[in-house]
Amino acid sequence: MKARGEGIGFLLPVVAFIGLFALLPVALLFSNALLQVGGAGGFVAVLSATQNVRALENSLEQGALSAVLAVALGYPAGVFVGRYRFPGRSSLRSLLLIPFLLPSLVVVLGVLDLFGPNGVVSAAVPATAFFGRGIPAIIAANLFFNVPIVLLLTATGCEGASVELEETVATLGGTPVRAYREVWARPTWVGAAAGGLLTFLFSALSFAPPLLLCGPSSRCYTLEAQVYALDQTFLEPNSAAVLALAMVLLLLLPTAVYLGLVSRLRTNPGRRRASLRPVDWHAPSTWALALETMIVLAAEAALIVAVLYRTVAPTGRYGAGAAWTELFSASTTAHLGVSAVTALGNTLFFAVVAAAVALLLSIVSGYAVVRRPDRTVALGLLLFVPLLLSPVVLAFALASFWSPFLGTSSNVWTLVIVSQAILALPFALQSLEIPLAGLSANARDAARTLGASSFGAFLDADLPRVRDGLVTVGLFAFAFGLGEFTATNFLVPPQLTTLPVALYALSEVRLFPVADAAAGLLLLLSLAVFAVIAVGGRRVEL
Amino acid sequence: MSNFRPLLEVRGLSAAWDGVPVLQEVTFDLAEGELLVLLGPNGSGKTTLLRCLAGLERPSEGTIRLGGEEISRRPPHQRGVVLMFQDPALFPHRSVYENIAYAPLLQHRPMSEVEEEVGRLVELLHLSGFEERSPDQLSGGELQRVALARTLAARPRLVLLDEPFASIDVELKAELRSEFREVLRASRTSAIHVTHDREEGLFLGDRVGLLFDGRLRPPADPSDVFGNPGTARSARFLGYNVLDGPGGTSAVLPSDLRVVPAGAPGVDATVLVAGPVGRENEVVLRTDDRQRLEMRLARSESVPRPGTRLRIGWERAVRLPPD
DSSP states (O other), X not given: OOOTTTTOGGGHHHHHHHXXXXXXXXXXXHHHHHHHHTTHHHHHHHHHSHHHHHHHHHHHHHHHHHHHHHHHHHHHHHHHHHHEEOTTHHHHHHHXXXXXXXXXXXXXXXXXXXXXXXXXXXXXXXXXXXXXXXXXXXHHHHHHHHHHHHHHHHHHHHHTSXXXXXXXXXXXXXXXXXXXXXXXXXXXXXXXXXXXXXXXXXXXXXXXXXXXXXXXXXXXXXXXXXXXXXXXXXXXXXXXXXXXXXXXXXXXXXXXXXXXXXXXXXXXXXXXXXXXXEOOTTSHHHHHHHHXXXXXXXXXXXXXXXXXXXXXXXXXXXXXXXXXXXXXXXXXXXXXXXXXXXXXXXXXXXXXXXXXXXXXXXXXXXXXXXXXXXXXXXXXXXXXXXXXXXHHHXXXXXXXXXXXXXOSGGGGHHHHHHHHHHHHHHHHHHHHHXXXXXXXXXXXXXXXXXXXXXXXXXXXXXXXXXXXXXXXXXXXXXXXXXXXXXXXXXXXXXXXXXXXXXXXXXXXXTOHHHHHHHHHHHHHHHHHHHHHHHHTTOOOOO | OTTOOEEEEEEEEEEEETTEEEEEEEEEEEEXXXXXXXXXXXXXXXXXXXXHHHTXXXXXXXXXXXXXXXXXXXXXXXXXXXXXXXXXXXXXXXXXHHHHHHHHHHTTOOHHHHHHHHHHHHHXXXXXXXXXXXXXXXXXXXXXXXXXXXXXXXXXXXXXXXXXXXXXXXXXXXXXXXXXXXXXXXXXXXXXXXXXXXXXXXXXXXEEEXXXXXXXXXXXXXXXXXXXXXXXXXXXXXXXXXXXXXXXXXXEOGGGEEEOOTTSSSEEEEEEEEEEETTEEEEEEEETTSOEEEEEEETTSOOOOXXXXXXXXXXXXXXXXXX
């Protein structure tokens, strides 16, 4: 009975933001590049270039391998934390998600700190040095980052499986295997498959791991890294844009399937409150699940401890803790072009403003969803556009389209903020979806009939109830901005260098101890954000 | 009602969900200070009607005039019509006091006036001492009292009550509905109360309208509505037995059915189940032509066993027009 077209207005800010800063620049970049290379013939020629074919193969290989292994490692742990009620379950669930909030470069440094030439683990067990270089190292970094994703989505599926239904199967004479097949296998595997697909997307587009873990050559480059190299190193922007187009087309299907799977997880009626069972410690399978979960947690903890240990341990010419002094020294400033303090300031500035933008968009989107739930799907698709656009593609398009309007390079900061906000949006909004779904339409309607305007009712009746979700959105976007490297590295001039960009610059010239100190600083900041999220009992959702 | 001065005039109101009619040309008036009850089963369109009146849904046709002004196109917050739900829908992040003060503060009334108004309503609805509590510290009845206080604090021209007692315990329900009626009367607030509970509706309403499948039977005095059910469907809803016979269809109250000697006017029936209900015995029967009957007997009368064959007659019947 709502009038057609009612409520379009409040969608405009979101549509305009995504349109102006994502869809339009990308569409123009692609169409212009296609014209420049001569249409379809040029498109095929770019794709056929040996380096590009190898990048495609690398993307598929690294993506597939990482996805399969992430599902294998993440599924059992996801079942354990998503199925059983035990003391500390919620904290464990949060702790297991920490790597997802860590900057990608910190994870890469962590892999080197564990398994690299002077790695903590490889020094003790030389055979593990296998994981310190090349494809195994890249896969290890991808797994550290992505196993938590599979774990979380599997747990989400499991938490949505009805306990009552499972008990009904049991009372009707069904075995536990039958109950698994009938009741909770499906949602858990939907979650695991969604996690696997997201792992594939992230790994096929990984940027920092191939750059830093495969030596100076480009033999491990993914499509993402190759697009960057074509534009920034080989100065072939048209070829880079055409390859970026191919990359987007290639990822269209997995992204669509991922979104479909996630929406199935979200529509599970039992999802609002986790359906948990008491732990049956008499069952060997429970012990196996618990053990596997602990192994995942231990691996994650080892990575974090290794990074922190490296920042204080004596290495080469640096004594204990000297790397920190060196990070803030004049020589590092000379090398980076800015001081570490400035880089830290830039990082915090970008992250704070990008988080504020993401938060504002989340509030507007939340209002849109509340006003017209029937448009949730359309809005969701719009907000998930960034998922399809890798950081390099987005930065490349933003720089191509908006640079002429910005004047001096100092004004590029606006594009950094826009890119960080856009890239954080899809994941930030997931944290808002569940609280939004739990809102009471009656409270909003009561406010309306008591005299509040439509937006006033949203502010009075809805917003306070999603406050925690909004705080999580802000913190998540902030954490994302802290660690964002790929797009920022593409965009910033030296004076706007951020800590992750500085970390990369230091790693490139093999100043690993100083890079470790920068990684330690980023890690501590990320852990602080995680602590604020976790202490409030809030959750990041995917 | 004498001196009928319509505050609300609803004419030909229709609404549909995805092409399915929910309200069909609903027409009625409401006087100043009147409590109108709309009775109907679930899915009859009661809530949709209230939501249309409150401006939360837009009707496809019809007019709504409040105090002589057409308000169909006016947004909810500019109507002066407050809707109260079955779920009290209090703001969980606000205290009892803040919930009640919500509308006065929105209306930018002076603080002294807000405090006075809230204090008066707290007193009126027996909420003293609860002012600083949050809604999650209140019982179901207390929540509804706060919701009514919040509603009245808005000084609405019209209050809409959407089954506000449906989720209240039985023992509290009677007390609460008397209290609500008293408070609405005392404040001379015009109200429309929708419910599927016929006893509640007939008890509360100055007038009662029956709503079936989105069609409203013109509201009338409760005793008239009960005494003249009009159709077989209304009669069943109001608790009558409906008997089809060669002479037509009749509605008979369970308390008017009697066991009569064989050969007396009436119908033959078999007892399905029988047992005490409150101060009476209830007997459920099935006639030979498969009609279901409910009969109330005094506790002093013997209770027939299931399967017993009885001849049933009645003292009074209301003749119903053919469907």
